[in-house]
Structure formats: structure tokens, C-alpha cells
Amino acid sequence: MTANTKVVHAGMLLTEAGQAPKQQQSVLIEGERIKAVSSGFIDPPAGAGVVDLRDKFVLPGLIDCHVHLMAQFGPKIRMQIVEDSDPKTGFNAAHFAGLTLAAGFTTVRDVGAIGNPEVIFALRDSIAERKVAGPRVLCVGAIISPTGGHGQTYGYRQDVCACVQSASGTCDGADDCRRAVRRQVSHGADAIKFVATGGVLSDIKAGIDQQFTREEIQAIIDTAHALGRRVAAHAHGTAGINAALEAGVDSIEHGSFIDERSIELFLKNGAFHVPTIIAGVTALEMAKGGGMSAAQAAKAQLVGVKIKEALARSYKAGVNIAFGTDMGVGPHGQNAREFRYMAEAGMTASDAIKAATVTAAKLLNLSDEIGTIAAGKSADIVAVDKSPLDDITILEHMRFVMARGEVYRQSGSAT
Ligand SMILES: [Zn+2]
Numbered sequence: 001m002t003a004n005t006k007v008v009h010a011g012m013l014l015t016e017a018g019q020a021p022k023q024q025q026s027v028l029i030e031g032e033r034i035k036a037v038s039s040g041f042i043d044p045p046a047g048a049g050v051v052d053l054r055d056k057f058v059l060p061g062l063i064d065c066h067v068h069l070m071a072q073f074g075p076k077i078r079m080q081i082v083e084d085s086d087p088k089t090g091f092n093a094a095h096f097a098g099l100t101l102a103a104g105f106t107t108v109r110d111v112g113a114i115g116n117p118e119v120i121f122a123l124r125d126s127i128a129e130r131k132v133a134g135p136r137v138l139c140v141g142a143i144i145s146p147t148g149g150h151g152q153t154y155g156y157r158q159d160v161c162a163c164v165q166s167a168s169g170t171c172d173g174a175d176d177c178r179r180a181v182r183r184q185v186s187h188g189a190d191a192i193k194f195v196a197t198g199g200v201l202s203d204i205k206a207g208i209d210q211q212f213t214r215e216e217i218q219a220i221i222d223t224a225h226a227l228g229r230r231v232a233a234h235a236h237g238t239a240g241i242n243a244a245l246e247a248g249v250d251s252i253e254h255g256s257f258i259d260e261r262s263i264e265l266f267l268k269n270g271a272f273h274v275p276t277i278i279a280g281v282t283a284l285e286m287a288k289g290g291g292m293s294a295a296q297a298a299k300a301q302l303v304g305v306k307i308k309e310a311l312a313r314s315y316k317a318g319v320n321i322a323f324g325t326d327m328g329v330g331p332h333g334q335n336a337r338e339f340r341y342m343a344e345a346g347m348t349a350s351d352a353i354k355a356a357t358v359t360a361a362k363l364l365n366l367s368d369e370i371g372t373i374a375a376g377k378s379a380d381i382v383a384v385d386k387s388p389l390d391d392i393t394i395l396e397h398m399r400f401v402m403a404r405g406e407v408y409r410q411s412g413s414a415t
Contacts, residue, residue: 004031004405008381009041010058014389016372017354021057021387029379033198041335049405053383059353060373061106061380062136062395063360063404065274066232066253066333067326069093069100069137070113070120072131073282075291077396081114081164082156083096090119097123097134099333102409104398107136107370108277109324111144111193111253113231114152121188124255133408136378138364140232141184143195144177144220149211150234151195154324155293173345175221177212181223191364192224193253195234197240198299208299212242218247223237226358230365236303245271251322251363254279256306266319272363273314275388278334280307294317301308301327313344321347322363336395339388349392379405 013025015037026042044050070075070093084092102107113120117139124137143166145151153165168187169178174329174377181192196217198208214218217233233244236256236400244252245265251272255262258273264274280303286292287300315321325338342352361371369378383400401409404411 004145005045006051007044007048008051009043009054011054014059015374017357020352027106027373027407032379033377034379039371047278052057056383056399058381060357061373061382062104062356063107064105064325065109065322065363066111066276066324066326067108068112069096069110071328072332073329082160084135086116086119089115090123093119093123094132096202096332099402100335101133101403102134103333103335104382105135106403109364110139112140115164118142140191140193141187141189142166142352144169144180145173146211149195150199174215177216177219178223182339185227191230191232192233193219196235196244197237197284199234205258208302209237210243214243217243224318230294243331249384255306255310256303258310263317265414272322274319274322274324275307275311276324276326277307277311278338279329282330284405308341308345316349320359321355322360337397339392343392349389352392353388
């Protein structure tokens, strides 16, 4: 036993979403890994500490498959983009990572940087080295976007746009798209994200329909897969969603206008839907509050309510649903608010938790590491006061967070 051995006494323990929670369980942790799960409150080995969660409901650390740690949308963002240096953006991102971890999210996938992607790569690595408190980060680097596409920056003078956007993801034509994907991988990207359609927050009147050609989409996906990277497609409009699914994309982000054909393709390929309902809700609120340009507001009105309907459809049809929030659009640290919208779309509490644990781990290709509380897995463990299976909104009130064996939050408990 090392000095890093701990025993968690859990009043209720949900080891895996979909299974029944058990009363009075112990989780033995050595270093950053779970060593064993056993019934009853076992005595700690000599020299080991006890984490007393006997009055808590304990579950696996939550996973958010769609965040943007380098930004926080709000009235000042357009000035911030041109004012903040890369180091300032990095410190802000570290702050947002801390808020996300405190909210019980022990793993996130960052799906695109505004500005210099080196910031997110550095943050990912510093968190992994335990120099900064934050969730495990997987990141895509720059968003793969065509010229004039959703992944670019607009509305400033041209030379300012050019200097604040991450141009390494911009590409046109199949060869150029292959190059852009390879460039992200060479810079350190864990996954690839491309814009299959227009998006709400790009300040350009280009709609929300397909942006890359089929040939370009195929080139992006095939190149990423050849390099062992999963591919996420930002997609609202139907044609773009289906073109990405037909080309073998791993996940559709948002998926506002999915149709019958999309559902067929999701099921056939085992692809994942990452709905991010809260982004639609937040964008709609901002549009109503006057915090958007005319081009952005028009698109917000179009997709704001559609995402929830899309989840209702995909969920009913049995599509893999992975949890994502698009935080950076909404406020970092409020990721768990997505659960209430998932419930409104018809998901059971158990399935919503599954989306944020087991299924998210599968999408991120980390099922051996995270998503359940089991021997050999990373010790990513969170706790709340009551069972989220009875009231999913309790996950908005996180009480305890352990990530990779280290306790980052403990409130409302005796120890
Ligand atoms: Zn996003």
C-alpha cells in the first residue's frame, strides 16, 4: 500500500449507469486507479485514508463531449478576442477548466479553439501533469472549416480576422482537407472536428446548411480515421448531417434537423448524437436579449428549439446519445444543466447519466479508462446528496469530486 491509498465509503453507489445502485459500498483506490469495489464499509488498510461519503449518492465522474474551454460567450467576447493575449486566454481557460471539474465533470472533449490552439494543447498537458486543476481534456485543436465556413472569425477588418482565427484548420478541396487534418494531428489533436454545416455564432449570413462538399467530407473523415482519430461533425442542416453520416463520421454535434434518413444512418453506423440542447437554449436567450448580430440571431431562432426535438427523435429511435453542452456558449461550470433538458426531451434519468458516463466514454474511445467505477479504471468519482435517478437536477449541486485519485471538491460532508 502506498501513501496514496484511500477507501471511499459510499452510502449509495452507482458503479455503472443502467445497473441498480447499491447501499453501503467501499471503493479502494491506489494512486490514480480504482483497485476494488466491495460491499459494506471496509476498514482502510494501514496508513490509508477514508473518504466518508456515507450520506451521499456516489457515481462515476461525468463526461462532457462538447466544450470550448478557450472562450466564454457574452457581451464582451468580440472585444476579448482581439484584446486578450494567448497567455491570458490560457489562464482564463484554466479557470474554466477548474469550474468544469468542480461541477463533477472529470473528462471533457474540447471541440475547437478560437485563436491559437497551442493554448488548449498546453492546458490539456498541464492538467495531465497535475500542475493545473481540471478535467482530463481531449482536444481537436483548430476546427476544420472551409474558407467562409462556420469555423472562422468574421466581422472585423480582414487583417484582424486573419490574426485572431486559427487558420491551420481552414481548407478547400479534398487534398487541402487531408492536409488540414494531418496538420491538427501533427500538432497534437486527440480527435478531429469539422463543420459539416453553418452554425449560429459565426457572424456571417451563410445559413445552417452544408458547407463542405461530399468529397471534402470523405477526405476529412478517411484521413482522420487512418491516423486513429475519431471525427466529430458540427451539423445543423439535414443535408450536411446526412452527408457526414454517409461518409462514416463518428458523432454528429447538435443535429438540429435530423430526419428519418439520418436516424437510419446513425443506427447502421453506430454513430453518436451529441445534442447540446443548452447551447440552443442559451443562444435563443441571447438573441432575444439583443446580445447577437442580426445574422447570428436569425440562425439562433432557427435552431434554438430544434435541438431538443432532434434529441427526442434520436433517443426514441435508439441512437447512441453522448452528453455534450457546448459550454463556452453557455457558462462553464453549469454543464449539468443539460440533464434537465435531456429529461424534457424524454430521456430517463438513468439513460441521461449513461449518456454522460458509459456512452460518452465509448465515443471518446476511453471505455477502458473512464465511465464506470470498476477495478482498473481511473479513480474519477463524484457524489451528490440524493439519488439523481429520482431527481436528475441534483447533479447541478455537486458535493464531491475526485479525479484520477485526487480529491478536488468536498463540501457538505463530515470529513
Ligand atoms: Zn461547439
